[in-house]
Amino acid sequence: MKIFYINKRKLYMIITLLCIIIVFIIFYNVYYKNSEETFKEDVFYKGNTNENIIAFACNVDWGNEYIPEMLSIFEEEEIKITYFVTGKWAEKNKDLLKEIYSHDHEIGNHGYSHENYGELGYEANMEGIKKCHEVLNETLDIECKYFAPPSGSFNDNTIKAAKDLNYDIIMWSIDTIDWRDDSTEDKIINRVLTQAEKSTIVLMHPTEETIKALPTIIKSLKKEGYSIGKVNQIIK
The missing domain is CATH 1.20.5 (Single alpha-helices involved in coiled-coils or other helix-helix interfaces)
Structure with a gap:
């Protein structure tokens, strides 16, 4: 052996x-x-309250032509939501931004430009969030605290940059996908109503089909016992 x-x-x-x-x-x-x-x-991705409230988050980098009608719908239904706007859009549309804010809607940071923050380093993330913050502060004299990354793209650098700037990152629970060409009124309504539950965040954009879908969505959610509000109302 x-x-x-x-x-x-x-x-x-x-x-x-x-x-x-x-x-x-x-x-x-x-x-x-x-x-x-x-x-x-x-x-x-959702709030942390036990109340029967759902937050609407509307990301804005285009779609100006649909915003006035959207504001009218919310005004009629006595609803205040959160609009996440890019800094570039805010610079070019200061009057419209002020109009949104005058209706007591919450304004959030959507980055200075609509790019994939998940592909950026720390400094670039910091610059994009900070630059938008400064534009909104200068225009509305507000200190935003919520950042919604464009396309939902973020990485560890985004998280660190947001945290260093005293921001929370806001994603969504329900995506209406209303920006897509095949997203009809009925599809948008179905996406929201079949997934709705307390403390969810519904992502939308100012589009024609969203405008058509909103009245039905709002009335149906209210009938189910939900109230509709801003992001800051579901995060305690």
């Missing part, structure tokens, strides 16, 4: 390699867990 011997040098190398592997596994698990917790703490 053969007996295999391992000299001390080889044994030392094997033990060292095993230690490195163990340290790597521990580091990976801790980092992954902490990263996952960071996403949970700093990104809101």
